[in-house]
Amino acid sequence: MFLYNRVNKKELREKVKAETFKRITLSFYRYVNIEHPVNLRDELYAYWQSLNVLGRIYVAKEGINAQLSVPEHNFKAFEEHLYQIPIFKEVPFKYAIEDDNKSFFALIMKVKKKIVADGLKDDAFDTTNTGQRLDALTFHKMVDEPETVVVDMRNNYESEVGRFYNAICPDVKNFRDELPKVLEVLEDKRDKNILLYCTGGIRCEKASAWLKHNGYENVYQLHGGIIQYVHQVKKHGLESKFIGKNFVFDERLSEKVTDDILSKCHCCGVVSERQINCSYEPCHTLHIQCEKCSEERKGCCGDKCLADYDKVMANTI
Ligand SMILES: [Zn+2]
Ligand SMILES: [Zn+2]
Known part of the structure; x- marks a missing residue:
């Protein structure tokens, strides 16, 4: 079994570009107790490699965070295999908004201490006491309400290319710096409804629990993140209140949501x-x-x- 890529980046890129079949770009995450992250990584890696799955995946004792490119003809096998693992049963997939088949060129799976580097000491607060999850359409409605404050939980290079039109976008380079900054910007907004969002929802899980730990009561998070929101507003023929591009952490860099260039x-x-x-x-x-x-x-x-x-x-x- 090879747990690393044996050919260089350029070759990998050429190989994927030459493929004649369709790929599906998707992501999923779950906070769940994983006893042996290394074993799980090895098992998933071996099977996914046999299916020609590409992507970037982090596994930790606290869960999994996966961004993948799955050959369409292997999607069923991929899904069935994942869902028969009890801790991943029915884990929701988020599909790319714009897919060009070329999101990833290699399969990289790392065992990490955390699936999102947040700099938080998890034993210092209740990470399960998260903000209330809002589905895309409820979030869409609440965005413009006067008692609402919308906060972008992503980094500055993400929000600069696209964001909810009225969001507060803390000027930070990483999620670790974002958390203290958010407390600063929300200092005088304790009585408001605080709506958090990020790309797929994962960052808001910890951030919302952390805000609640810091005394904020009305904390909400966009379930499924920007990705799910855009799919839903498209499906229902609504005008997107997220404007510009959705930044993504793969070769595509971003997905166009509206024509606005921010x-x-x-x-x-x-x-x-x-x-x-x-x-x-x-x-x-x-x-x-x-x-x-x-x-x-x-x-x-x-x-x-x-x-x-x-x-x-x-x-x-
Ligand atoms: Zn430079
Ligand atoms: Zn210039």
Whole structure:
């Protein structure tokens, strides 16, 4: 059994691009007690590899967080196998909003301490006392009510490309920093209905319990996250109150929800939806950069990276 990918990234990419069958991009998570995460990882990896499943999966003693690309012809086998494992019975799948078959090029499964890095000490508060789950249509209705405050629980590079139109979007790079920041921004809003949302719902589970632990009473979370919300409003012919793009953690980077372009070039401030990684490899930071600035800065995110990038290029010639 091989628990790592034996071919390099470029080859993997080419292989998936050459495939002639359809793939289904989906995600699921569950907070559930997993006694032996390593054993479970090994078992799932072996079977999923035999089905040509790709994706990124985190397994921990506290549960599983999985983002996958499953060949359509193997989907039934995949689903049946997963659902016969008692702890994953009927775990809900969230399907991509926009799927181009090329979300993942490898199967990576890691055993982690936590399935979401939140920096919280779980024994310090009741993680099961979560906020009330709202289905997409109820959330849709409540978003504009005067006693509502909507909070985006994602990072700044996610909310800058798309968000609920009236959401508070804390300017943070990761979820760990998000939690203390949210307490700050909600300080004077204790009497409001607090509506939390994230991509698929996983971050709101801990965040809502943590807010309740900090004395907030009316805490709600969008069940199934942005993904489920967009599917539901489309299905019911409603106008989406989430505008722009849904950021995703795979090769696609984002899924278009509405035509609005919310993001701006980090260099010159012009409206731009070009998400690129900094050309200076050790940095690799994802940033928004317009075509013109990209040309001038060779795709680097700032002057320092450009200088370092130039040095590296000079040495390789
Ligand atoms: Zn620019
Ligand atoms: Zn950089």
